[in-house]
Amino acid sequence: xxxxxxxxxxxxxxxxxxxxxxxxxxxxxxxxxxxxxxxxxxxxxxxxxxxxxxxxxxxxxxxxxxxxxxxxxxxxxxxxxxxxxxxxxxxxxxxxxxxxxxxxxxxxxxxxxxxxxxxxxxxxxxxxxxxxxxxxxxxxxxxxxxxxxxxxxxxxxxxxxxxxxxxxxxxxxxxxxxxxxxxxxxxxxxxxxxxxxxxxxxxxxxxxxxxxxxxxxxxxxxxxxxxxxxxxxxxxxxxxxxxxxxxxxxxxxxxxxxxxxxxxxxxxxxxxxxxxxxxxxxxxxxxxxxxxxxxxxxxxxxxxxxxxxxxxxxxxxxxxxxxxxxxxxxxxxxxxxxxxxxxxxxxxxxxxxxxxxxxxxxxxxxxxxxxxxxxxxxxxxxxxxxxxxxxxxxxxxxxxxxxxxxxxxxxxxxxxxxxxxxxxxxxxxxxxxxxxxxxxxxxxxxxxxxxxxxxxxxxxxxxxxxxxxxxxxxxxxxxxxxxxxxxxxxxxxxxxxxxxxxxxxxxxxxxxxxxxxxxxxxxxxxxxxxxxxxxxxxxxxxxxxxxxxxxxxxxx
Amino acid sequence: xxxxxxxxxxxxxxxxxxxxxxxxxxxxxxxxxxxxxxxxxxxxxxxxxxxxxxxxxxxxxxxxxxxxxxxxxxxxxxxxxxxxxxxxxxxxxxxxxxxxxxxxxxxxxxxxxxxxxxxxxxxxxxxxxxxxxxxxxxxxxxxxxxxxxxxxxxxxxxxxxxxxxxxxxxxxxxxxxxxxxxxxxxxxxxxxxxxxxxxxxxxxxxxxxxxxxxxxxxxxxxxxxxxxxxxxxxxxxxxxxxxxxxxxxxxxxxxxxxxxxxxxxxxxxxxxxxxxxxxxxxxxxxxxxxxxxxxxxxxxxxxx
Numbered sequence: 001x002x003x004x005x006x007x008x009x010x011x012x013x014x015x016x017x018x019x020x021x022x023x024x025x026x027x028x029x030x031x032x033x034x035x036x037x038x039x040x041x042x043x044x045x046x047x048x049x050x051x052x053x054x055x056x057x058x059x060x061x062x063x064x065x066x067x068x069x070x071x072x073x074x075x076x077x078x079x080x081x082x083x084x085x086x087x088x089x090x091x092x093x094x095x096x097x098x099x100x101x102x103x104x105x106x107x108x109x110x111x112x113x114x115x116x117x118x119x120x121x122x123x124x125x126x127x128x129x130x131x132x133x134x135x136x137x138x139x140x141x142x143x144x145x146x147x148x149x150x151x152x153x154x155x156x157x158x159x160x161x162x163x164x165x166x167x168x169x170x171x172x173x174x175x176x177x178x179x180x181x182x183x184x185x186x187x188x189x190x191x192x193x194x195x196x197x198x199x200x201x202x203x204x205x206x207x208x209x210x211x212x213x214x215x216x217x218x219x220x221x222x223x224x225x226x227x228x229x230x231x232x233x234x235x236x237x238x239x240x241x242x243x244x245x246x247x248x249x250x251x252x253x254x255x256x257x258x259x260x261x262x263x264x265x266x267x268x269x270x271x272x273x274x275x276x277x278x279x280x281x282x283x284x285x286x287x288x289x290x291x292x293x294x295x296x297x298x299x300x301x302x303x304x305x306x307x308x309x310x311x312x313x314x315x316x317x318x319x320x321x322x323x324x325x326x327x328x329x330x331x332x333x334x335x336x337x338x339x340x341x342x343x344x345x346x347x348x349x350x351x352x353x354x355x356x357x358x359x360x361x362x363x364x365x366x367x368x369x370x371x372x373x374x375x376x377x378x379x380x381x382x383x384x385x386x387x388x389x390x391x392x393x394x395x396x397x398x399x400x401x402x403x404x405x406x407x408x409x410x411x412x413x414x415x416x417x418x419x420x421x422x423x424x425x426x427x428x429x430x431x432x433x434x435x436x437x438x439x440x441x442x443x444x445x446x447x448x449x450x451x452x453x454x455x456x457x458x459x460x461x462x463x464x465x466x467x468x469x470x471x472x473x474x475x476x477x478x479x480x481x482x483x484x485x486x487x488x489x490x491x492x493x494x495x496x497x498x499x500x501x502x503x504x505x506x507x508x509x510x511x512x513x514x515x516x517x518x519x520x521x522x523x524x525x526x527x528x529x530x531x532x533x534x535x536x537x538x539x540x541x542x543x544x545x546x547x548x549x550x551x552x553x554x555x556x
Numbered sequence: 557x558x559x560x561x562x563x564x565x566x567x568x569x570x571x572x573x574x575x576x577x578x579x580x581x582x583x584x585x586x587x588x589x590x591x592x593x594x595x596x597x598x599x600x601x602x603x604x605x606x607x608x609x610x611x612x613x614x615x616x617x618x619x620x621x622x623x624x625x626x627x628x629x630x631x632x633x634x635x636x637x638x639x640x641x642x643x644x645x646x647x648x649x650x651x652x653x654x655x656x657x658x659x660x661x662x663x664x665x666x667x668x669x670x671x672x673x674x675x676x677x678x679x680x681x682x683x684x685x686x687x688x689x690x691x692x693x694x695x696x697x698x699x700x701x702x703x704x705x706x707x708x709x710x711x712x713x714x715x716x717x718x719x720x721x722x723x724x725x726x727x728x729x730x731x732x733x734x735x736x737x738x739x740x741x742x743x744x745x746x747x748x749x750x751x752x753x754x755x756x757x758x759x760x761x762x763x764x765x766x767x768x769x770x771x772x773x774x775x776x777x778x779x780x781x782x783x784x785x786x787x788x789x790x791x792x793x794x795x796x797x798x799x800x801x802x803x804x805x806x807x808x809x810x811x812x813x814x815x816x817x818x819x820x821x822x823x824x825x826x827x828x829x830x831x832x833x834x835x836x837x838x839x840x841x842x843x844x845x846x847x848x849x850x851x852x853x854x855x856x857x858x859x860x
Contacts, residue, residue, distance in 0.1 A: 002658070003659075006655075006658055006659075010644075010655055013651075014644075014646060073644075079603050079608035079609060079640075080638070080640045080641055080642045081642055082641060082642055082643055082644060084606075084608055085606055085608070085631065085634070085636040085641070086631060086656070086659055087628035087629070087631040087632035087659050087660065088628060088631075088659070089627075089628050
């Protein structure tokens with residue numbers, strides 16, 4: 001034990017500067033998060049975001065330095081390391097290195113847990129958040145250590161890392177090509193097959209496999225000394241992980257047997273930190289005073305990729321000559337009116353004609369100028385295959401419509417900053433400025449899992465998934481009158497009503513506009529702002545054809 | 557008793573045979589110098605002995621234990637200093653000594669103090685800011701302060717200026733009187749080895765050419781010069797122990813690697829009748845060079 005502590009202290013001394021930097025980065029990130037929770041950043045927003053982005057990058061670099069540095073301090077590779085000729089037990093060194101790496105993994109997780117606990121999270125959320133943080137961070141740290149184990153210096157580590165990246169990239173390219181060639185996508189609509197769950201299962205398996213394999217490689221390399229075998233195992237493990245990510249067949253995250261949550265079930269799970277409780281006079285969501293909205297809603301098909309796209313002209317000529325682009329709707333646009341209608345039923349949507357939403361994908365086929373000149377005015381036939389996600393709207397929460405009211409669902413917190421209601425004849429315009437904040441850390445993932453909601457971004461690496469997840473749609477519902485208003489897009493915000501105001505990070509500010517007839521103060525007093533979000537429930541493959549297409553105007 | 561013993565120890569790097577059937581025995585209590593030109597296999601031998609490399613074939617026993625099974629207990633009785641060793645240069649000298657001290661139950665604080673005084677190491681300076689000589693001294697200190705049974709020095713003089721080298725050797729000689737050490741030192745610095753070692757092993761092309769006590773080695777080597785020889789009708793037949801032979805008109809020079817006093821001198825006179833024979837002792841450097849030349853000639857002959 002004393003030998004273990006002796007080495008541990010030595011490594012801590014060696015890594016004291018990176019450790020200090022790590023803690024500083026965490027402090028800065030958390031400080032920024034807390035600022036984002038309670039204040040509108042105003043003009044300083046972009047600066048704060050740049051600072052946060054820089055801090056995040058430094059944080060990742062420091063993590064790399066810690067994970068790699070502790071191995072390179074006593075590298076098992078080579079014949080020149082000081083420790084190799086000293087009376088060290090290899091087992092003790094291996095355990096000490098693993099413990100050090102565990103500290104590197106756990107410190108940020110523990111800090112996040114403390115913060116989350118301060119925000120009022122319960123033990124279940126804390127437990128899941130801890131597991132989530134560990135599962136997210138462990139494979140990264142241990143994989144870095146496993147690569148470092150094959151090197152004696154940072155330079156060698158960098159070269160090995162680059163080679164593994166290149167190798168993995170090539171292997172991925174080959175795999176993707178094989179998949180496309182053999183059309184492994186299942187034809188036909190596969191609604192309800194929980195592909196999102198399967199995807200998450202695969203990622204989780206990869207994360208666990210990478211963590212376990214990397215840990216074993218580190219221990220094994222310290223205990224015995226087969227360097228070439230280590231490199232082979234690291235490479236094989238990277239390749240196996242990639243294959244697992246693509247082909248893992250078992251969906252163990254699916255909870256098909258679970259009842260689909262009803263609104264009141266969801267509402268019953270709301271919890272507030274005292275600081276975040278809605279202002280007096282608002283509807284207490286804990287009491288379940290919510291409109292009864294049935295779930296699930298209808299599904300939305302969102303094209304994501306297309307292959308075999310061909311336009312054939314009467315002359316027999318085919319394009320594209322330089323590929324094509326399928327511009328998918330952004331996350332913020334991935335909803336359709338029909339789905340919302342189904343979601344808010346039996347309430348009537350009052351402002352259907354005013355609601356604006358861009359739907360579908362646009363296919364762009366670039367052609368060279370001379371081709372365009374030659375084919376201008378010609379009409380041809382278009383065909384191709386499309387891969388699409390099938391999304392469904394899911395209720396995520398609501399809050400009373402009053403300035404300053406706040407609500408949280410999962411990690412998300414929404415605050416109504418201002419309400420402007422102006423009557424213009426038979427209709428009224430209600431503008432609501434929202435600030436959507438978040439709890440720090442990867443809690444989004446944790447909540448997604450603990451909340452039995454599809455983990456659409458499980459393991460995606462977004463640190464602040466809550467704010468980055470902008471696939472929500474807001475509806476103003478008056479439960480007493482069974483009426484609802486869809487949020488429409490304000491001028492100047494383009495076609496992305498949910499776009500973040502600063503760089504897509506952290507705090508999201510939204511200006512929602514509800515335009516509808518017959519809206520008065522009494523209607524607003526009884527209204528609840530309800531948020532839905534899109535979740536992926538399946539994937540589909542289909543073909544498309546159009547008999548009469550022509551080249552559009554050139555774009556510059 | 558031998559503290560180091562190797563049997564048919566071999567090591568290959570790909571197609572290159574760095575060590576080829578080495579049979580080496582280092583007597584306990586000796587100061588054994590492993591001499592050899594660059595690429596002879598000295599460092600490979602030491603790395604095999606220290607379990608830094610695995611042998612391709614053959615065995616090595618160090619302190620009576622198979623080198624592949626050297627564990628913390630054996631390492632606590634071995635000191636190792638190498639020019640290539642990666643020391644934790646971010647530590648101060650004091651921190652470095654403090655880090656090593658708890659690793660060795662036999663650490664001798666008094667000896668540590670003696671060595672510190674002798675080496676004049678600046679305690680508060682980081683290792684990375686030390687000169688090469690100082691760095692080697694620091695490495696030597698933490699390899700000696702626990703009175704190891706075996707001290708292995710791999711090219712310790714490399715890159716040291718003459719003054720530092722002299723101090724280093726003197727320091728080694730002084731501390732060698734303090735306890736019962738066995739020192740194995742590999743180098744191609746013949747003068748330092750001659751000053752330091754009482755046993756010499758010469759290694760070349762991965763093979764041990766000779767290994768014996770320094771006195772014996774010096775005693776059995778003589779430079780022989782025969783002048784004023786009348787022209788001979790044919791090639792003279794000379795014993796194989798007469799190496800590094802040079803012949804010119806009326807003059808023959810060679811090194812007798814099996815000099816045996818008057819018997820040998822009688823043989824010279826019989827072989828070269830009418831010539832004036834002069835015999836003189838040789839320095840280790842001369843012996844080493846003569847042997848290296850002889851080996852080269854044998855290799856060339858074999859290749860031809």
